[in-house]
Amino acid sequence: MKIVINNATVVTSSGVFRKNILIKDCVISKISDSPISERGASFVINDKDLLVFPGFLDMHTHLREPGFEYKEDIETGLRSAHYGGFIGVAVMANTNPVNDCSTVTHFMICRAKETGIPVDLYPIGAITKGLNGETLVEMGELRSAGVVAFSDDGKSVTNSEILRRAFEYAETFNMPVICHSEESYLSKDGQINEGEISLLLGLKGIPREAEILGIYRDLTIAKLTGGAIHIAHVSTKEGVELIRKFKKEGLSVTCETCPQYFTLTEKEVLGYNTFAKINPPLRTEEDRLAVIEGLRDGTIDVIASDHAPHHLDEKNCEFQNASFGMIGLETMVPLCLELVRMGILDFKDLAEKLSRRPHRILNLNSPKIKEGEPANLTIIDPHFEWEVNEKTIHSKSINTPFLNKKLQGKAKYVIKGGEAFELF
Ligand SMILES: [Zn+2]
Structure with missing residues (x-):
């Protein structure tokens, strides 16, 4: 051809x-x-x-299958990725059953192949069994089955000793641990960023300190072990600053943010807009600008979607009961291009953050435009x-601000x- x-x-x-x-x-x-x-x-x-561009890879996607096919399934999720311009997606383990054993990993890979959609699915294995935070998975078994990284994303691994062991084992396989960095006791029951708007709306806040402490702890433990750490969805100014500092000290750390954190602020939830209820929550203008600066100076390596589809019934309800998350695969390209239009990134930077870096972090061959x-x-x-809108989006869900x-x-x-x- x-x-x-x-x-x-x-x-x-x-x-x-x-x-x-x-x-x-x-x-x-x-x-x-x-x-x-x-x-x-x-x-x-x-x-x-x-x-x-060299083909794009989204390294943070939730495709919901197995277990939550009413929100999204592997076929609709891959189709959404395809129409978003991606040639590959790395999918998180918080399915039901959790991707904590080779059977689930094999199922995901086979299901993706059966769909015939030209998007490669790279499973991310859980760090702990059933995301219980206590029992490490068999990393070797999952690696042989085809996982490209380990993460309990959606939750942090609260037990620091378990996280330390996870870094140590993953290091022996030369695989990254992706941290959902959050001090979960501090953020418990929180709905949106803690501040003026949470007060105004009478909603329990998630203090920024939950992310700051989470990132600090995760970086510190990674430093102790020498393992490769990737921090997911950075949303706070202090989070960006901590990563910048640890990078300067030589730690093998990479991180990502998502378009929502450099495009929107907590004001988006005014009027109790459940489509803007996400975790980590949308933050302040100061945070948004710090995330942009992190992208500009290279502290933030990757832009990922954190595509998190939910059924309308899980969003058209009282704010407190609404699920966290928004879809993102198909809005990624235009929102990233906005950074170029604003003169913050150039096209080469976009190729780095959407193609080369995510491939390299996951130890995959990055596509090159070369003879x-x-x-x-x-x-x-x-x-x-x-x-x-419903007509232009190919995901099964339309939960996006x-x-x-x-x-x-x-x-x-x-x-x-x-x-x-x-x-x-
Ligand atoms: Zn996620």
């Missing part, structure tokens, strides 16, 4: 260039300055407005305006496994 991309802006690790690309039999066979003959091609892309490399590409129309809002930019094509897919 011959695929030709002419006149595109290509984002490579060495810069951004106007180039023409020939793909033959799944491989990038030629990158040239002059247009490539379109004769005999089975698929041609020729649009000077498009941006060609002789496999063709795994995300191709974006940065100008396309669209509205987030961006519902009915207009966004700019969308993945238009994905190239994977030698095939080109047109997304709109």
Whole structure:
């Protein structure tokens, strides 16, 4: 199969260039300055407005299967990822049953293959059995089954001794531990960020100190063991500062934030908007700006979605009873492009944070736009305006504070496994 991309802006690790690309039999066979003959091609892309990126990977997704298929299943979740422009997703273990043994891991991988959707599913194994925080999983067994990291995401591992052992064992397999960093006694029963707005709404707050203490403890234990730590969904100014400090000291730490934390603030929950109820909660403007600075100076390595689908019944209820989380796979690209439009990141930074870094953290081969490399590409129309609604979203759920809002930019094509897919 011959695929030709002419006149595109290509984002490579060495810069951004106007180039023409020939793909033959799944491989990038030629990158040239002059247009490539379109004769005999089975698929041609020729649009000077498009941006060609190495394929995107979302390293923090909840696909809900097994156990919560009424919110999302592997097929609808992968479809949502595909239309969001991703070639791969790493999926969290808080399913039912929890992904704490090889049977569940095998099931997820097989189910993903059966769907035929061109998105690779990389399971993340639990740290503790049933996410109980007490009994470590058989890391070797899970690793052989195909997990790429370990995390009890959704919960922190409150027992510091268990967390220490987790770092030590994961280190022997050269695998990262992904920490949901939260001092859970402090955040217990909290609904939104603690502050003026929680007071105003009469809702129990989640103090920022819950995240700050969580991050500090997790970094300190990682330092004790020398293990690789990745901090999930950083949302506070002090959290960013702590990670910056430990990085400077040489700790092997990486971290991620999500578009909601650099786009929205706690004001989004005014009017008891349950779609904006997430954990960690949306924070203050000062935090939002600190997260942006962390992205800009490289303290924050990755942008991940924390895609957390919920049924409408779990959101159309009293605020206290509503579930935490929002979907995010399909709004990722436009919200990240906003950082480029604001001059905070450039296209190369986006390629780092959405492709190269997440692949490297999970020890996966990162796609390269280079002759002789496999063709795994995300191709974006940065100008396309669209509205987030039930018709445009492919996830089974629509719980997002961006519902009915207009966004700019969308993945238009994905190239994977030698095939080109047109997304709109
Ligand atoms: Zn999560």
